[in-house]
Amino acid sequence: MYAKGAAIISLFEEFAPKAYAMPDDKIGLQLGSLSKEVRKVLVALDVTDEVVEEAIAEGVNLIIAHHAIIFRPLAHLQTDTPAGRLYEKLIKHDIAVYIAHTNLDVATGGVNDLLSEKLGLTELSHLEDVHTEKLNKLVVFVPKTHHEVIQQALFRAGAGWIGQYSHCSFNIDGTGTFMPREGSDPFIGEQGKFEQANEVRIETIVAENAARRVVSAMLKAHPYEEVAYDLYPLDLKGRTFGLGRTGKLPASMTLGELAEETKRVFEVGTVRVVGDLDRSVRKVAVLGGSGGRYWKRAQFMGADVLVTGDVDYHAAHDALAAGMLVIDVGHNVEKVMKAAVAVYLSKRFDEKKYETTVIASKINTEPFQFI
Structure with a gap:
């Protein structure tokens, strides 16, 4: 299965979230669509005509680059200008361009x-x-039979980090009560019957930029039709990035x-x-x-x-x-990002069993000659 562009960028932004970028930095999708399947990704420092030709020759559908191709608002899109010809070539060959700039500078491992x-x-x-993580507390009530499965799903999605400690949580046994009503499809109990279940209350820390991913993983792992959980902001601050x-x-x-x-x-x-x-x-x-x-x-x-x-x-x-x-x-010298991002994405594609491949651009985009 090939990954869609949106899934690829979701994986990438676990590494370099948009929230890390400096104000007004020109990042994100700048051309094309992320709704299509991507067979091959090209990681580049700059998107020049030579890099686009490389992408075409390699059958690339998505370029992830460090430097923006649209830095200022466009007054026009004339295809007889250098920039216009570049955009036209990308559009004609259905190649999307996504930019990660200061967020990739700031990111750990960036x-x-x-x-x-x-x-x-x-x-x-x-x-x-330049950036301090905002933290949330996630509280979820789970059947005791699924406690370990859901807890590990939370951790894999990025919950449970406090400083240099991972897999942090607090767990309390208790009794959950509910009555399934007409139209429900309960995992435990019967419609119209008051039920009591042995449950565990899991509390864990979630960074704000990981909250959507963590909640999605929790809901996917949870067996209940309606999941009881709370997500609320904390005054505590998380990791600092610079x-x-x-x-x-x-x-x-x-x-x-x-x-x-x-x-x-x-x-x-x-x-x-x-x-x-x-x-x-x-x-x-x-x-x-x-x-x-x-x-x-x-x-x-x-x-x-x-x-x-x-x-x-x-x-x-x-x-x-x-x-x-x-x-x-x-x-x-920022070209060091090409190989590093390619390696990161390749590893994540393997984890997700995506057939999508990723390569680092071989084009030297240094504009200066030294004599």
């Missing part, structure tokens, strides 16, 4: 964690917190040595460096994309150097004057 991993950073923390990472290198090195290491691990031909190449560095701040304006935040967090992309001239001067080191590795 772009910034991947960049940090490439550098071997340890003791990671967020460069800047942009960028700070962490420590395995050992101190000079700025010049770190610059060479970034070229090697990120597979870039050249980098721009701000600061004394002989200065020793150990704590590093990493931020994929255009992160030049975060040099003050990196310095505040105690980082010796900020590794990011698209640093402008004046930001570089300001950082230099303040004694902050910077390595500009370019924007294209």
Whole structure:
């Protein structure tokens, strides 16, 4: 069975929920439909003409990309312009395009964690917190015979996390009462007869962005025709997610040595460096994309150097004057997301027994040539 686009995106958003995105970020479905079956998914950094040709050649039905193809409102859709020709080609070949940008940057295991991993950073923390999970309490009453089945269904769907502890719940035995009325099809008892059943009250924590998934799994596993459950918000806050990472290198090195290491691990031909190449560095701040304006935040967090992309001239001067080191590795290093997202989706497809396949784009979308 092939997965529909909506099912694929539902799985993907368990990894990088839309709620993690920065305000006004251009994410989500930008072209096409998610209501159709998808035989093959292509994961790309950018959606260029070359990437679309690759998708066509590979028989792809859905592209999941990091950078938006529609960033500003369209005044027109003229097919004799570069953008118009791109949209026309996608539509004609029935290829949908879904964008995951800052939500993928922020996500655990997303772009910034991947960049940090490439550098071997340890003791990671967020460069800047941007999102804190809202938590709900789910309470459901289940027949004692189905207690374990329903409890495990809740956990598999993502319920029961408190900090670094999973499978958290509280369970109380009790007696449920009910009377099936005309038109009912009771799992226990008979129509018109007052019934008492041995039940268990399960209480567990559910993050707001996982609530729909958890409730759906609970209802599917529950044998009752009408399920008694409550879902209510808590004042407690859940996990915090953030942009960028700070962490420590395995050992101190000079700025010049770190610059060479970034070229090697990120597979870039050249980098721009701000600061004394002989200065020793150990704590590093990493931020994929255009992160030049975060040099003050990196310095505040105690980082010796900020590794990011698209640093402008004046930001570089300001950082230099303040004694902050910077390595500009370019924007294209975010390509690390391609293989990681493809691996994640492949694993989830296997779990769901979907025949849909996923590949990482092989196209290098770096627009610059370095001479």
